[in-house]
Amino acid sequence: MRPENLRLRRYILALSTLALISLSTPLALSHDAPKGWTYPFACCSGYDCREVPKQAISERPQGYVIEGTGEVVTYQDARIHESPDGRYHWCSVAGADDSKTICLFVPPKSY
Template identity: 35%
Template sequence: MLIIATVAGTLQSGAHQTASGWTYPPACCQGDAVDGDCQSIPGSAVLERGGGWTVVLDPGDHRKVTHRNRYFVPYGSEIPSRDGQFHICLHPTEEHENCFFVPPDAM
């Protein structure tokens, strides 16, 4: 019984969660904390300009990024982050921003 409860708890807590423990919406993240599409990114990769957010990611900024990518997220499309960090979900490929999370104090 203990083994089943431990495995079930691990699967439930690991899927679609941030490092700080809040859960990404299922529509945003495919996978889990090890190989999922969603991850926190450096604040230095995010700029506000032209009616939205410009995000420039280099390899190492996100587990899926293999070359420099630039994304534009218009104001109103961002989702509030629950840990004070920026996060992005890249799906189905690294060229496609699926969900973008912004700290509430930056919105």
């Protein structure tokens, strides 16, 4: 077999393998909270959101304060959502503990 044909065959095999892998891998649109509800895609890329203890978020007159970063999310902020399970969930950039808030799920006032 000529070297050019061998290279072409290897190239086609590599492309076919990549195509097969990409088709068999499910898309990560969002992920589930521990209690089974799904974080909205706008808040989560599969790893940005997690449940946090109530001590991680405090309510102050100016809004919700993320204790780890000092960031204040005002009560009128569109990033705030009611938590379906009555617990705090924080979605931050790349899921990092020291990054900005993407979404914050808070317990309803009745909890």
